[in-house]
Amino acid sequence: MDAKLDTPDLAGAGDDLAEREAAYEKFVWDNLKRNYLGNYLHGMLGMTGFRLVNTPTFLPAYLHQVSGSNAIVGLGLALQQVGGVISPIFGATKVEHRTRVMPAAVWMGSLARLAVLGMAIAGWLLKGSALVVALLVMMALFGIFMGAQRVVFSLLIAKVIPISRRGRLQAWRNTTGSAIAAVLAYFAGKYFIGHNLFGNGYSTSFTVAFVLTSMGLWCIQFLVKEPEPPTTRARGGFRERFRDLPRLIGQDRSYAFFLLVQMTAVSARIATPFYILYVAQKLHLHGAVQMGATLGLLSTAFMMGDMLSNLIWGHIGDRTGFRFVLLLALVAWVAATVLLMNVSGSWLIAAAFFGLGGAQAGYNMAAQTMILEFGSRDDLPMRIAVSATAESITATIGPLVGGALADLLGYDVVFGISLGFLAVALMILIAIVKEPRTARLAAV
Template sequence: MALPPDSRDNDQKAERAYAAWVDAHLTRNYLAHLGHGLLGQTGFRLLNAPTFLPAYILLLSGGSNIAVGAILSLQALGMVLTPLLSANLIEHRPRVLPVGFSTGAAMRLMILCIAASGLLLQPTAALWAIGVFILGFGLFMGMQGVIFNFLMSKVIPVSKRGRLTGLRNFLAGITAAAVAWAAGEFLLGETPSVAGYSWTFVLAFVLTSIGLSLLLFVREPQPPRLRPRMPLIRRLGEIPALLRSDAAFTTYVLARALATMGRMAAPFYILFAGLEIGLTGSVLGILTMAFTLAGTFSNLVWGALADRHGFRLTLLGSIGLWILSTLALMASSGLLLTSLVFIGIGAAFQGFQQSAMNLTLEFGQRDELPMRIALANTASELAGTMGPLLGGILAAVLGYQAVFATSIGFLTLGGWMLARHVPEPRYRTASLAELKQPSGDI
């Protein structure tokens, strides 16, 4: 049913006023997001890099690959359970930043508890406690993934997101690499201890907490149109219709989830390398630095490519690089070659994460974005939950080579589906009309 002319005129005026407000506050919000991302990404990479935490769990568990896979899968499990709840919590709110502060603070508390577990508890008790806190970290991270991506879609125009995420991750990578090297050299040393890993995660808590405080400078607009508040069960009942209405988005969600299954190999890269070169603090620091620096410099390339050609292309490129790097790891030996492989893995990881996050924001209309983000993240993290657990079982039964081969299979299938069946959403101008905002000057 067509809207009356007066109603259409009012909607267009409201959209223009909203776009002008975003443009007027763009520099402030851009810099606030940049600072928040710089410190937040630096701290989170100490926890999420496939080096420190897997080695920490391996040490506490007495060398159990299954324990490594099972505990790390709890983070992804938490991230499965909360995105849809988070979307329902925020999509009717004029401003979402207050909810973001609450979930962000809870995430950082979980990091502190992971660190305290190693300092205060015996190894077996610490292992159980870390599992609980990793699950909690995943629960709040699943919420934050929806909230902060939606916030960015409100205050940063699509034409600026590639450069922002690229520059943010570039700067964070430099500081994360320096911090990782220092942690390996001074907190872990030649014989890494539980206390050394714990203090590394205390450092991650401090950095991410300072980063969160910088969001106090963000100015969030109230959108001209909001979804009415709806009970969660009723809102979930609308998901099948949403998926049926956009075949490209539905296929993208499935392709991204299949490719995310490739993440099953991530915890085992460092453990496989350790068989050849050992896992001293120096080795952990060097490989973590290689991983983070690769993400640092590659993010500038991914961001520039995405702004020019779209995030679909960079997502496909990151999947290809991920496959090649995994194959190279299976044939590498020595610290130098292994470091080069971790450079490729780091660049692929960052390209995949940055591209998948931003590509989701380009499907559909603004008032549907929280639910679309939640659906994509839920499917992706469901795969992320099963992946490390399956990887741990494969590593224990068949060895690391079987884990890497299975990972490559999932990456190949997800990449093929994305390339064959998902067109670049940026060019679907009708679907993106409500996301188009003035570019401003940055």
């Protein structure tokens, strides 16, 4: 069905802004069950599939297998992130003046999924340097469309899910999505990759990711009923809105430092592509069967950490706000990295990956939810875009530097730099960043 045709025009609910606001709130609560289900299914299926691409195991291992270079692994992750530098701001300028964002969400989501399918097809059809180049191109395109998708889907959640329900929604969809992804990752590693299913186990895994994420997109398209907001920004050009960014950042000191926390925390991902390569070196893994089994085990541990922690993160966030979740996640990230650097047994390494999965889940939930609570609703698309761009800038540089340092100085140096960034992020968060929910309620 076309949600646009099904949704009443809230702009005509009354000439008075208060009446339009009341009509908007009523629409949100009246359609909450339907919209909750649509977002839940989209998130569960989407995250199940995308975790096969974004988990720091399959894609880095595949790139390293076909290229034999840490630098290429870093380049691939950097290209994926550089795609998300400008696309969020561009995406925000295309939707912030619109009363409906679903059409843009479907377009951006579809293009991101096609990039994953492109990785799969490249693996079956190409070999050698042509395959490496194709994978790098697809990763860059994936980053571009995921950057724009992040803005439109975050805006859509902000429109249809009340603030008091967002943590639980993310917790349940992430938990069930991670549970399915953990089982899928185990079988993908052991059977798809270990047995080179259909001639290329990695391509088979990416095809499964494409199918699952596409199913999630269909769910949100056909279930969610989107309201028209009482107010929207006037349409502005890309250059005009780009020049307006310093004002947007500077008007809220806590938001500005929250961006700095995001950038330093994401800089800590300098080590992320090399977790699995570090383990392969430490455990002296050789051959597809041995590597596939380890990929399955560690991917499952990472996703189980994500799954089991999400309910905790969501509960804490809804009760206290997400600043505390962000703090706990950064502490867990430090602890898991230190553990990984100091153990050599397979199950202790799996425990470290479990901790890394939980930490990443907490960081992602907190960062994506806190940004919805700063400032005015009309500026929300651009705030989401600024956060996505800020993260992408540092996430672009990190893997490039990390790959070069890993080749020159070894993985321990890269992990030590990652810990340094996490320490800086923690200090800024504790000393300067205020909980936006508390600050907003105090201002009312």
